Each structure stands twice: as structure tokens, then as C-alpha cells.
Amino acid sequence: MMEFKIEVLVLPVSDVDRAKDFYARIGFREDVDHSGPGGFRVVHFTPPGSAASLIIGSGVTDAAPGSERGVHLIVDDVVAARAELVAAGVEVSEVFHDAGGVFHHAGTAGRVAGPHPERRSYGSFASFADPDGNVFVLQEVTVRGPGRISHVVHRDAAELESALRDAAAAHGKYEEKELGHHDADWPAWYAAHMARAAGLDS
Numbered sequence: 184m185m186e187f188k189i190e191v192l193v194l195p196v197s198d199v200d201r202a203k204d205f206y207a208r209i210g211f212r213e214d215v216d217h218s219g220p221g222g223f224r225v226v227h228f229t230p231p232g233s234a235a236s237l238i239i240g241s242g243v244t245d246a247a248p249g250s251e252r253g254v255h256l257i258v259d260d261v262v263a264a265r266a267e268l269v270a271a272g273v274e275v276s277e278v279f280h281d282a283g284g285v286f287h288h289a290g291t292a293g294r295v296a297g298p299h300p301e302r303r304s305y306g307s308f309a310s311f312a313d314p315d316g317n318v319f320v321l322q323e324v325t326v327r328g329p330g331r332i333s334h335v336v337h338r339d340a341a342e343l344e345s346a347l348r349d350a351a352a353a354h355g356k357y358e359e360k361e362l363g364h365h366d367a368d369w370p371a372w373y374a375a376h377m378a379r380a381a382g383l384d385s
Contacts, residue, residue: 188234189235190235190236191235191236192235192236192237192238192251192254193237193238193239193243193244193246194237194238194239194244194251194254194313194317195244195246195247195248195251195317196239196240196248196249196313196314196317197248197315198315199224199226199239199240202226202239202313202314202315203226203228203239205313206228206237206239206313207228208271208272208273209268209271210231210267210271211228211229211230211237212228212231213226214227214236215227221242222241223240223241223242223243224241225238225240225243226238226239226240230256233256237254248315248316248317249312249313249315249316249317250316250317251317251318252289252317252318253318253319253320254317254319254320255319255320255321255322256319256320256322257322257323257324258321258322258323258324259323259324259325260323261278261307261308261309261321261322262278262298264309265278265309265321268311268321273311274312275309275310275311276310276311277296277297277309278296278297278298278307278308278309279295279297279309280294280297280298280299280306280307280308281293281294281308282295284299284303286305287308298323302323302325304323304324304325304326305322305323306323307322307323308320308321308322309321346380347373347377349376349377350372350373350376350377350380351373353376354366354369354372
């Protein structure tokens with residue numbers, strides 16, 4: 184089946200430079216700032232660790248500025264992520280979970296203060312808005328549901344090195360305790376181990 188990847192979200196803003204300053208301040212990487220004839224402008228930002236990006240600009244959408252609701256930013260630790268945004272001067276809601284426990288309701292309906300009581304993956308949230316009022320939701324995901332990981336992207340060389348060192352240590356024990364000799368097919372073993380560690384389907 185053809186892959187359909189969500190890669191770009193276009194956000195409606197009224198003041199491109201003000202929005203650009205905001206996204207840079209919260210640590211999003213600026214990839215492009217292109218100006219064309221007639222005031223056309225495209226500014227492309229990528230959140231840290233994200234495969235999807237945001238575009239703001241002039242002439243890129245006819246949606247009303249501030250009308251976007253519920254772009255979800257997935258984080259490992261919603262409390263720590265909230266603290267980072269607050270430190271950057273962003274007004275962020277308190278961390279909350281939903282009374283229903285599955286997904287949050289629209290607006291503030293069903294909100295219960297604090298992270299999910301069991302800190303269940305997918306169950307804790309916080310929200311904030313950009314200067315135009317486009318709303319973002321932080322969602323804490325610590326363990327992916329079955330079948331929800333199809334590929335892994337290591338955020339930097341240090342993260343990849345850590346994964347390789349973990350595989351090397353596990354492989355050393357495998358050679359010593361199960362094989363009893365050098366494993367010439369170690370690349371395949373490493374690949375399978377790293378896939379399992381990342382939660383990929385085998």
C-alpha cells in the first residue's frame with residue numbers, strides 16, 4: 184500500500200514575524216524563510232524530534248488566523264515539557280487528564296487536574312497557544328500501543344550510539360551464554376534487537 188505521511192501542517196497567522204519569533208523561542212528549528220512576489224511568504228519550522236513540520240506565512244492559507252485547534256505535540260514527559268515552555272515565557276495550562284480516560288474532550292470539558300493517576304501512556308496533557316491563538320496540545324506518550332510503530336528515527340548521533348551500545352552489550356551476552364562462539368551474523372542480530380527495543384513490529 185502507498186504510504187501517506189502527514190508531514191506538514193499549515194497554521195494561519197496574522198503577523199508572520201511575531202509568529203516566527205514565537206516558534207524560534209520555543210526551540211522549533213527554522214528550515215525555510217522564503218519571500219515571493221505579491222507578499223507571498225513561506226516560513227517552515229520543525230519541532231525538535233518531529234518528522235512533521237509547520238508552515239506559517241502570507242498567502243499560504245485562507246483560514247482565519249488563530250483558528251487551528253488541537254495540533255498535538257507528543258512528548259516523553261509532559262511535566263518536563265510544560266516546564267520548558269513556561270521557562271521560555273509561554274503560558275501553558277496545568278497538566279491534566281480526561282475524566283473518560285481515552286482522549287481529551289474539546290475545550291476544557293472533562294478535564295481533571297494533574298497527570299493521569301497511573302501515568303498511563305497517551306493519557307496526560309497540557310495545552311498552550313501561539314500569539315494568534317492557534318492551540319497546541321502536549322500529549323505524553325511513553326509506550327506505544329501495539330502496531331503503532333513502523334519506523335524509528337534517532338534524534339542525534341548520541342541517541343544512535345546509545346542504542347548501538349545497548350545492542351552490543353546484549354549481543355555479547357547472547358554470544359557468551361547461547362552461542363558459545365563469535366556470531367558472524369551479528370548485524371542481523373543487532374537489527375532485530377534494536378527493532379524490538381524500539382517497539383517495532385517484527
